Amino acid sequence: MAEKEMALARADVYELFSTAFVYPGKEEVESLQELAADVGDSIGLLPYDIKEEYQAFSRSIANADVEALKPEYTELFLTRMFCPPTETIYGKNSFNTPNILGDISGFYKAFGFKLSDKATVSHDNIAVELEFMSFLELKIAYALEQEMEENLDICLTAKKRFLAEHIGRWIWVFGQNLVTRSNEDYFRCLGQLISKFINAELEFYGIKVDIEGNQEMPQENEPMECPHSSGCTYEKGAPLEL
Secondary structure, three states: OOHHHHHHHHHHHHHHHHHOOOOOOOOHHHHHHHHHHHHHHHHOOOOOOOOOHHHHHHHHHHOHHHHHHHHHHHHHOOOOOOOOOEEHHHHEEEEEOHHHHHHHHHHHHOOOOEEOOOOOOOOOOOOHHHHHHHHHHHHHHHHOOEEEEEEEHHHHHHHHHHEEEEEEEEHHHHHHHHHHHOOHHHHHHHHHHHHHHHHHHHOOOOOOOOOOOHHHOOOHHHHOOOOOOOOOOOOOOOOOEO
16 A cells, blocks of 8 residues: 555545534535545545444434534533543643643644634644644655655654644543543544544554543533633634645
């Protein structure tokens, strides 16, 4: 399997995940359904045992009741925040927010990836971190195509570091929390798929992460306020200027 094709396949999967965490309006869900259908081939290219979870998520999109997803999304991610969508909420990370956000911002700045002035989420929001991973994979694919070995090494090193130090350390806990806390198949299937995919990524690169310190979660029915005063909604397309 050509490395470029693998990178492009991963870019597609990360893009699917990022899009899946947009507020679920009718148009957004329809677009996600089209994207999920296209990503099927990409899933097949990856040496990961996630086809069953992907198919379950695809079915859940097709069967989703948009009007039921809206209040569920709000409860999970915005108001009561039963499943906080930001890295710095989790476990020990909550005591080191400024440094973590600064490190994430450094990754984004180094690769020319930035939030627009209209962005209403922080740099550690799950949708943004996933979009960054997709962005990195596209850069990896381009470097492979152009035989730019130095750029390829830089991008691969950044990806592995971001997996090891950021997204790989909390997504499994986040995903399992989503499976447990959500009442909708859409979110439960999404949580299961993203957990398994990120674990497969870590295993593929031989990365071991310590998730013990990130397992502290809000208790059931414990209200939480969004930690970002600007809000926590993520508008696909508008917030990111690449």
